[in-house]
Amino acid sequence: MSAPIQQNDSLAKDLRITGCPKELNYEGRDWTAIGQGYQYTAYGTSDEVLKIPLTAEQVHAKFRIYDAGMTLEQAEEISSNGFIVIRLMKEKLDEQKLPKNIFANPLINSDLSVMQDKVLPLREAFNCADELEKQKLIMQYAQMASDLFQYGAYETGFGLLDNFGLDAKGKIVLLDFGELTFDRNEALSSIRDRKWMDDRGGCKFFDGELLAYYERVMEVFFNERVLDKSWSSNA
Ligand SMILES: Nc1ncnc2c1ncn2[C@@H]1O[C@H](COP(=O)(O)OP(=O)(O)O)[C@@H](O)[C@H]1O
Ligand SMILES: [Mg+2]
Numbered sequence: 001m002s003a004p005i006q007q008n009d010s011l012a013k014d015l016r017i018t019g020c021p022k023e024l025n026y027e028g029r030d031w032t033a034i035g036q037g038y039q040y041t042a043y044g045t046s047d048e049v050l051k052i053p054l055t056a057e058q059v060h061a062k063f064r065i066y067d068a069g070m071t072l073e074q075a076e077e078i079s080s081n082g083f084i085v086i087r088l089m090k091e092k093l094d095e096q097k098l099p100k101n102i103f104a105n106p107l108i109n110s111d112l113s114v115m116q117d118k119v120l121p122l123r124e125a126f127n128c129a130d131e132l133e134k135q136k137l138i139m140q141y142a143q144m145a146s147d148l149f150q151y152g153a154y155e156t157g158f159g160l161l162d163n164f165g166l167d168a169k170g171k172i173v174l175l176d177f178g179e180l181t182f183d184r185n186e187a188l189s190s191i192r193d194r195k196w197m198d199d200r201g202g203c204k205f206f207d208g209e210l211l212a213y214y215e216r217v218m219e220v221f222f223n224e225r226v227l228d229k230s231w232s233s234n235a
Contacts, residue, residue: 035121037162038062039082039178044118049104049175051114054079082178086112089177098151102144104165104173119165119175126161131210137172138214141202144172146221149230153180154187158201184231191222 031043031050038059040051054062060075090108092098100106107115122141126134141160148155157163157179165175174180181187196218197203206214 047118049116049118053112083112085180102173104175119167121165123161125166135213138217140172142217142221150232152182152233156181156190158196160202161205
């Protein structure tokens with residue numbers, strides 16, 4: 001987390017020109033591509049992650065898998081809309097309205113590239129967990145995601161395996177804040193629709209007993225009563 005912001009900004013620009021190589025050298029360290037979603041390519045060393053926004057062309061190529069007729073301009077619009085919440089996060093973090101540790105200590109640069117602590121994505125934690133440990137992870141995830149209410153934040157994606165991870169202290173953190181909302185009404189309607197049981201959410205990864213456990217736990221932490229009690233719009 002030591003790199004000055006200016007350097008990161010120029011690095012991000014260089015990467016866009018070179019088209020995000022699989023491996024890069026920055027500050028004399030080797031960064032290896034460790035993951036990609038719809039907004040970022042993530043590069044990691046042993047303890048840090050650098051996330052570079054996807055170029056419009058990359059976003060276009062990704063979205064076209066679902067919509068062959070999509071134009072580059074449409075992809076650009078989807079992409080730039082997707083970064084609205086990242087800009088908002090940057091403001092809130094800069095104004096110290098949100099704690100950094102629950103987001104893997106992010107440093108959001110003005111070009112929206114992100115430096116962050118490297119954490120263990122929950123998918124990897126689940127892969128080597130037994131049934132009891134999986135239940136504990138689900139419980140801690142639900143607790144953490146509902147703790148966000150006190151900052152007026154709500155994670156709408158429920159992609160717990162890819163977007164949440166375990167930090168060095170063994171605490172669950174949100175590594176991808178691209179699907180946060182700070183809108184209470186949106187949070188309320190997500191709760192009413194039980195969005196965590198959607199295909200996109202965690203439930204698609206669980207079955208049998210574990211799915212039933214996930215459903216029970218989510219109902220305890222994600223309901224209107226908890227939202228009413230904990231939500232704060234001060235952040
Ligand atoms: N801080 C991190 N520690 C470890 N892996 C990470 C970290 N940030 C991102 N990744 C990996 O990169 C992937 C994509 O990053 P993410 O922030 O989720 O991008 P997107 O917003 O495009 O989905 C994640 O699913 C995860 O596998
Ligand atoms: Mg993601």
